Amino acid sequence: MTTGSAIAARGLRKSYGDKTVLDGIDLTVPDGTVFSLLGPNGAGKTTAVKILSTLISADAGDLRIGGQDPATDARAVRAAIGVTGQFSAVDGLITGEENMLLMADLHHLSKKEGRRVAAGLLERFDLTEAAKKPAATYSGGMKRRLDIAMTLVGSPRIIFLDEPTTGLDPRARHDMWQIIRELVTGGVTVFLTTQYLEEADQLADRIAVLNGGKIVAEGTAGELKRIVPGGHVRLRFSDPAAYRSATAALSDAVRDDAALALQIPGDGSQRDLRVLLDRLDAAGIEADELTVRTPDLDDVFFALTGPAATVPHQPKEALR
Amino acid sequence: MSTLSLAVRDSSTMLRRNLLHARRYPSLTLNLLLTPIMLLLLFVYVFGDVMSAGLGGRADRSAYIAYLVPGLLLMTIGSATVGTAVSVSTDMSEGIIARFRTMAIHRGSVLVGHVVGSVVQSVAGVVLVGAVAVAIGFRSTDATALEWLAAFGLLVLFALALTWIAVGMGLVSPNAEAASNNAMPMILLPLLSSAFVPVDAMPGWFRPVAEYQPFTPAIETLRGLLLGTEIGHNGWLALAWCAGLVVLGHLWSARTFDRDPR
Numbered sequence: 001m002t003t004g005s006a007i008a009a010r011g012l013r014k015s016y017g018d019k020t021v022l023d024g025i026d027l028t029v030p031d032g033t034v035f036s037l038l039g040p041n042g043a044g045k046t047t048a049v050k051i052l053s054t055l056i057s058a059d060a061g062d063l064r065i066g067g068q069d070p071a072t073d074a075r076a077v078r079a080a081i082g083v084t085g086q087f088s089a090v091d092g093l094i095t096g097e098e099n100m101l102l103m104a105d106l107h108h109l110s111k112k113e114g115r116r117v118a119a120g121l122l123e124r125f126d127l128t129e130a131a132k133k134p135a136a137t138y139s140g141g142m143k144r145r146l147d148i149a150m151t152l153v154g155s156p157r158i159i160f161l162d163e164p165t166t167g168l169d170p171r172a173r174h175d176m177w178q179i180i181r182e183l184v185t186g187g188v189t190v191f192l193t194t195q196y197l198e199e200a201d202q203l204a205d206r207i208a209v210l211n212g213g214k215i216v217a218e219g220t221a222g223e224l225k226r227i228v229p230g231g232h233v234r235l236r237f238s239d240p241a242a243y244r245s246a247t248a249a250l251s252d253a254v255r256d257d258a259a260l261a262l263q264i265p266g267d268g269s270q271r272d273l274r275v276l277l278d279r280l281d282a283a284g285i286e287a288d289e290l291t292v293r294t295p296d297l298d299d300v301f302f303a304l305t306g307p308a309a310t311v312p313h314q315p316k317e318a319l320r
Numbered sequence: 321m322s323t324l325s326l327a328v329r330d331s332s333t334m335l336r337r338n339l340l341h342a343r344r345y346p347s348l349t350l351n352l353l354l355t356p357i358m359l360l361l362l363f364v365y366v367f368g369d370v371m372s373a374g375l376g377g378r379a380d381r382s383a384y385i386a387y388l389v390p391g392l393l394l395m396t397i398g399s400a401t402v403g404t405a406v407s408v409s410t411d412m413s414e415g416i417i418a419r420f421r422t423m424a425i426h427r428g429s430v431l432v433g434h435v436v437g438s439v440v441q442s443v444a445g446v447v448l449v450g451a452v453a454v455a456i457g458f459r460s461t462d463a464t465a466l467e468w469l470a471a472f473g474l475l476v477l478f479a480l481a482l483t484w485i486a487v488g489m490g491l492v493s494p495n496a497e498a499a500s501n502n503a504m505p506m507i508l509l510p511l512l513s514s515a516f517v518p519v520d521a522m523p524g525w526f527r528p529v530a531e532y533q534p535f536t537p538a539i540e541t542l543r544g545l546l547l548g549t550e551i552g553h554n555g556w557l558a559l560a561w562c563a564g565l566v567v568l569g570h571l572w573s574a575r576t577f578d579r580d581p582r
Contacts, residue, residue: 053422056580078424089415093341105333106425134344150419 005064006031006158006189007052012061014047021047023213024061029206034180034190036204038197040305043210045193046086049162052191053083066158082156086163088143089150092136096127096146099135103153121149125179141172148179158189165199177202197301211305228299231268233276235287236261242285249283268294323426330426334433341407342441352403353445355507356396357452363388363516364456375517382457389453390542391515394535396449397442397479398506401486404438405506408490409499418581431573434490435483442479460546471545474558478538481562482506484569491576510535534561 007029014022021044029035039045050056052065054074063070066080090099100122104114122128125145130138135146144164151159165173180203184190194200200207201221208218217224236259237243243260253262266272273292342349363371368381377383411417420430486503493499513535519527530536537557544551
């Protein structure tokens with residue numbers, strides 16, 4: 001096991017009856033980084049979080065969370081972690097403030113300290129106004145913010161966020177991203193599951209793609225994108241004559257005669273683009289439209305997960 | 321912090337949470353108190369004279385009040401524990417329980433909070449039903465302070481025993497409806513006990529049903545303490561039932577709660 005890792009798992013297995021949910025996964029999350037577990041619904045993300053956060057036990061595997069083994073010292077692990085589950089872990093029957101004070105009591109803060117911490121976090125997550133209302137009346141975004149605020153009462157070093165933005169509107173989602181970034185700035189390790197590729201791309205230092213209970217790829221967003229081919233520059237013409245002369249000049253291009261378009265393979269770098277533009281200039285070709293397309297995590301996701309792995313994915317064009 | 325003081329502190333935090341729920345949403349508990357109060361009024365004012373005559377006295381409903389009240393006080397506890405099963409089952413489906421399970425708190429505190437909170441509510445219910453009983457004419461005859469104390473102790477112990485069983489029922493029930501169904505015996509058993517008529521007045525084949533269950537000995541004991549009737553071996557039987565149910569309910573609940581949640 002690596003030292004300096006907040007989370008280390010080797011050969012993690014879990015099955016329910018004859019259904020294998022996690023089929024031997026290995027994970028290492030260095031201290032103070034954001035790790036994202038990405039996968040389609042039913043891939044085993046939530047099960048992984050439940051095991052890592054001591055909610056359920058693994059069938060097999062070697063685990064260290066904050067240097068402690070949950071199988072032998074779950075209590076020490078629990079003291080180091082905070083968990084915000086997929087379904088908000090707030091008590092809907094009592095107010096936001098009472099939820100916060102409940103957490104303060106369970107972390108054995110003094111009355112005064114508890115009130116101070118609760119008020120501070122409610123303020124930080126913009127919940128002061130709603131503090132006296134029952135949590136059940138909160139909007140989805142507010143519940144999620146209260147959820148995280150409650151998790152932070154104990155100042156955990158490692159935070160598990162299970163699909164923290166699922167079901168949130170775009171503004172609430174961006175608020176949540178900002179919150180997660182602030183956590184990391186404070187030195188907290190974040191383990192994040194998501195089915196949104198953009199979220200992993202935005203937040204995570206490292207990403208693992210989970211599919212069918214196995215990690216099918218792991219790396220930085222950039223590394224993952226390099227796994228799948230498909231980067232190219234696309235030139236589109238409106239004049240058939242210009243298209244014909246361009247095809248003659250660019251023999252390495254893939255032709256799309258119907259659209260009068262050419263695709264030139266490339267990695268989308270500035271150097272690559274300059275070489276191409278020089279060639280176009282030299283041949284006196286002027287395209288009506290030029291788009292650069294780099295593979296995104298969507299491509300990685302579709303290439304690696306689910307039945308879609310065999311179906312060619314129609315990429316979105318990125319206009320530059 | 322030592323294990324014991326941690327357990328006490330976390331349990332009292334959980335108790336505060338449960339009492340806060342009960343105070344905010346008292347309708348469940350109050351609804352459950354309606355059954356014993358309705359039965360009390362029904363049996364006193366509608367059937368009272370007939371029952372009293374049938375039990376070998378004059379047709380005098382005020383005499384039947386004395387016979388009826390101890391049983392209904394214990395039935396109040398049974399009724400309240402249905403609420404316990406429902407609220408435990410509902411609570412377990414909430415995300416906050418998953419949060420508690422991942423926190424470094426005393427693990428049993430979640431259950432202890434429920435149990436103590438429910439016992440407090442049961443006893444409050446008993447006081448309320450008792451007040452109604454006194455209002456319609458129930459009086460204890462020659463009960464000493466010690467007997468009152470013993471009666472109160474029996475009620476608390478009985479509430480504790482049924483509550484632990486109800487918590488187990490709530491934990492194994494997937495939802496509130498199932499919990500309410502599973503806890504049905506808590507309301508049915510007192511109907512099949514010596515609460516309304518003496519066991520002797522039942523047909524022979526039925527008597528074992530009334531005799532071999534916790535309500536009858538507890539009722540007879542309470543009757544003896546408040547009204548001076550013969551307690552006999554019922555005192556020990558009641559204590560044994562309570563102790564047995566506490567141990568059984570506690571083991572069952574703790575084991576169910578410690579299992580991995582789905």
